[in-house]
Amino acid sequence: MTRGIFSYLEELQNDLFVLKPADIEQKYFDICRELADLKEINKIYRISMEDYKNSLEENLKAALEHITDDVKAIYFEYDIDNNWDGNYYLCQEYNELSEEDDDWACEWEIYIQGPDFYEFSEMYQMKGGFGDEKEEIGITLFLIVRTMTLFLGLAKKYDTHIPVCIAYHDQDPIMRTKKG
Template identity: 30%
Template sequence: MEYYKYWEECSSMIENSQIEEAQTYIVNAAKKLGVSDEIINKIFAVNLKRYENKLKKDFDEVLKQVTEDTQAICLYYSIDNSWEGTYYICNTYDDNDINWFASSREWIDTARMRKFGEIFERDAESAFFSDPESSGILSLLMYRTTVTFSNVIKQYKDLALKVGISCDEDSFVKIHEVVYNTQQTD
């Protein structure tokens, strides 16, 4: 998993709202890991608008199920199942232990991104950070997925929850870490 360090650095940049820097970093890392310009261009050519719209539509539904006990929402997507997504509504949250979202009792299935699943299966040979090229490809796919979800969450100005995204059980990218509540009370 030595190649995972590139994704960790990229995800840290995303958490710090350095989206353009993260893209430059992960593209350069992918090239360093042997990913061809052809595959990089193919990944960035995928139109994610329908995916983003579905994530937003379902996030609106998730918000209807949020209670005062809800602390966080996590979008989990399965890289082994065509990027099939699930929103987890969580009554616990722990920055230091990812297991908080796995113990969630409520969830809603959401969008999948079959095109990314096909690229992962064909071009990365479904390898999860096990060799240089597949690690570069997966990191690019994860970058695009994470930024797309981040674009959805930015549309919610008064969101008083922590929100993140993950595709494995060991990491979590914080999309909305600071709890915002700018509503004025009289």
């Protein structure tokens, strides 16, 4: 029986705490090429993320400029179903992952529009999904992993005194980029 995507995402959360972004990407490249057609995984791998990264970083810098004592976390959410469209939310509440309550992400004062990433959205719409088929698990997981590792690299680049988190729309739990 094939593991479900949510099992892999739970493992990914732990990996975000202990592995470098490049090591995470390699680990899940190896996993996903076993689940999905290697040709499709290589397509995802070859999609340039440079413009997306630059926009994501520019928007993160803008979010950092709005940090006040009231802001407890920065949360980036992207919408897999709508062109990978994303926004940064400056949240006034925050709960640790162990509390299993991510309602804090709804308590935001400021949001900053982030980039979209049509190439990933298109690949997801054509081949991905959250069903039980190995192919769609592999494709969806690798799209998410590449997004997460890119974001993790940016989050680590800026030494924030508050948590920086990421999730796709309706993801539960929200991914933390560092403990505490």
